[in-house]
Amino acid sequence: MSEHLDRWFDRLRAQPPPTPFVPAEEVRRRGQRRRYRQYGLVAVAVLATTGLAATGLGKLAGSPGTAPPPIAGPSTAADALTSPTGAPPVSEDDISTIDSQVDGGWFLTTADLGEGDWRQLAAMVLYLDGPPDWLWAVACPGFTPADHPSLALRRELALRSWGTGAGADAVETADAGSGRDWLSQDAFIRQKEGLRLVQAVDLFQSGGAHQHLADVRRVVEECDPSDWGDDPVSYQIVRTGFAGDESLLITEAWRDSVQLIAVVRVGEVVTTLRLYDSQADLNWLLELARVAAARLPRA
Amino acid sequence: MQPERRQPRVTGVEDQASFDAFYRATRQRVYVCLVALTRDPSEAQDAVHEAYARAWQHWSRLKRYDDPEAWVRTVARRVAVSRWRRARNRLLAQRRAPAPAAPPEPDPDAVALLTALGQLPPAQRTAIVLHHLVGLSVADVAAETGVAEGTVKARLSRGRRALARLLETTEEAYVRAP
Numbered sequence: 001m002s003e004h005l006d007r008w009f010d011r012l013r014a015q016p017p018p019t020p021f022v023p024a025e026e027v028r029r030r031g032q033r034r035r036y037r038q039y040g041l042v043a044v045a046v047l048a049t050t051g052l053a054a055t056g057l058g059k060l061a062g063s064p065g066t067a068p069p070p071i072a073g074p075s076t077a078a079d080a081l082t083s084p085t086g087a088p089p090v091s092e093d094d095i096s097t098i099d100s101q102v103d104g105g106w107f108l109t110t111a112d113l114g115e116g117d118w119r120q121l122a123a124m125v126l127y128l129d130g131p132p133d134w135l136w137a138v139a140c141p142g143f144t145p146a147d148h149p150s151l152a153l154r155r156e157l158a159l160r161s162w163g164t165g166a167g168a169d170a171v172e173t174a175d176a177g178s179g180r181d182w183l184s185q186d187a188f189i190r191q192k193e194g195l196r197l198v199q200a201v202d203l204f205q206s207g208g209a210h211q212h213l214a215d216v217r218r219v220v221e222e223c224d225p226s227d228w229g230d231d232p233v234s235y236q237i238v239r240t241g242f243a244g245d246e247s248l249l250i251t252e253a254w255r256d257s258v259q260l261i262a263v264v265r266v267g268e269v270v271t272t273l274r275l276y277d278s279q280a281d282l283n284w285l286l287e288l289a290r291v292a293a294a295r296l297p298r299a
Numbered sequence: 300m301q302p303e304r305r306q307p308r309v310t311g312v313e314d315q316a317s318f319d320a321f322y323r324a325t326r327q328r329v330y331v332c333l334v335a336l337t338r339d340p341s342e343a344q345d346a347v348h349e350a351y352a353r354a355w356q357h358w359s360r361l362k363r364y365d366d367p368e369a370w371v372r373t374v375a376r377r378v379a380v381s382r383w384r385r386a387r388n389r390l391l392a393q394r395r396a397p398a399p400a401a402p403p404e405p406d407p408d409a410v411a412l413l414t415a416l417g418q419l420p421p422a423q424r425t426a427i428v429l430h431h432l433v434g435l436s437v438a439d440v441a442a443e444t445g446v447a448e449g450t451v452k453a454r455l456s457r458g459r460r461a462l463a464r465l466l467e468t469t470e471e472a473y474v475r476a477p
Binding site: 008028 | 344347349405445
C-alpha cells in the first residue's frame with residue numbers, strides 16, 4: 001500500500017503553486033514590515049498608557065495612601081516563535097481545544113468585577129494568531145512554545161474577556177466584519193478607553209498544571225531583557241501564595257510602566273488574569289484571583 | 300519617549316543570503332505539505348509565504364536550528380489552522396461537500412489525492428501527509444503533532460486504509476471512463 005501511495009504522492013510533490021512563489025526579497029520585505037508593524041503596535045500601547053504610568057513597583061505593594069498602580073499595555077505583540085523540532089504540536093485537534101469544554105461556571109462573572117460598567121465581550125481575545133495560544137509564549141523573545149513543556153500537556157483552553165465603557169464597544173467594532181469569532185489582541189491593545197480584562201482557563205493532563213506554573217516562573221526568572229535590545233522588558237514575581245494551590249502575581253515592567261498578571265493553579269486547572277490599560281489596584285486583582293480560584297474545580 | 304527606538308536587531312547580508320537559499324530550497328516542500336492539508340492551493344501558498352516571512356523575522360536564531368524547515372512547516376500549519384478556525388463553519392460544511400477548486404490545469408492524480416485526503420479526518424490526514432508526503436518518521440510525526448507514536452501508527456493505518464479505498468474508487472472511475 002505504501003508504494004501505491006508513494007506513486008500518488010509523487011505526483012502531488014510535483015504540483016506547482018497556483019502562482020509563482022514570490023521572490024525571497026519580497027518575503028524578507030514582508031517579514032520586515034510585519035516586524036515593524038508589531039513593534040509599532042507596542043509603541044501605540046505604550047503611548048496610550050505612558051501618561052498614566054507614573055508609579056513603579058514600590059506602589060504595587062499597595063501601601064496606604066498610594067494611588068492604584070497604572071497598568072501598561074502588554075510589552076510585546078511580537079510573533080510567537082513557534083516550534084522548531086520537538087515543539088509542542090499545532091494540530092487540527094487544537095481547533096477544538098479553543099472551543100473549550102471547560103465549564104462556564106469556572107470563570108469569573110461580570111458581577112465579580114465590581115463597580116463600573118463591565119460587560120463580557122461577545123468574542124474571546126486571543127494572544128496569538130492561532131494555537132498554542134498562551135500569553136507567555138509571546139512574553140519573551142528568547143522563549144518559544146517549545147520551551148514550555150506544559151503546553152504539550154494542555155487539554156483545553158478557554159478564554160473570556162470583559163471591558164468597560166466605550167472602550168468595550170470599540171474593541172468589538174474594531175474587529176467587526178472580520179468574519180471570525182475571536183478578537184485580536186491588537187484591537188484590545190489599541191483601545192485606549194476603559195478597562196479590559198482577559199481570563200484564560202487552561203485544563204491540563206495530570207501534572208501539567210504544576211508544570212505550567214514552573215514554565216511561567218522560568219520565563220519570569222530567565223527571560224533576558226536584552227533580547228529586546230536596548231529597550232528591555234522585565235518580569236518580576238511580586239506575590240505568591242495568595243490563592244489556590246499555587247499562585248503568582250507578576251509585574252511586567254517596561255520603562256516606567258507596569259502591568260499586572262495573576263496566575264493561579266487549582267488542581268489541574270490554571271487561570272490567568274491579565275489587565276490592560278487599567279489603573280486597577282493590586283488588591284483588586286488579588287481579590288479577583290481569589291474569587292477565580294474558588295470557582296475552579298478541585299478535580 | 301521614542302518608541303521607534305524599539306527596533307529589532309539588524310540582520311546582516313550573510314543572513315540574507317542564507318535565508319534566500321533556504322527559502323528557495325524548501326518552499327516547494329512546505330507548500331505541498333500545506334496544500335495537502337488545506338486542499339486549497341491559494342490558501343496554502345499564502346500560509347507558506349507568511350511562514351517564511353515570520354522565519355525571516357527570527358532568522359538570526361532559526362538559522363542555527365538543525366531543521367529550520369520544520370519550524371517553517373509548523374508555523375505554516377499554524378497559520379493555516381488559524382484560518383481554519385476562523386472559517387470553521389464553512390469548513391464543517393465542506394466536509395460533506397466536494398473538494399474546492401483545483402489549481403489551474405492540475406494533475407488529475409494530484410487532484411484525486413487531494414480530494415481523497417480531504418475526506419480523511421484531520422488527524423489522520425495530518426499523519427498521512429507528514430509521513431508519506433513530507434517524509435517524516437513515525438517518531439517525528441509524533442513529536443510534531445504532540446501525540447504518542449502508537450497514536451500516529453493507528454492514524455496512519457486507518458488513513459492508509461481509507462485512502463486506498465478512496466483512490467481505488469478513483470482509479471476504477473478512470474478505467475470505466477470512455
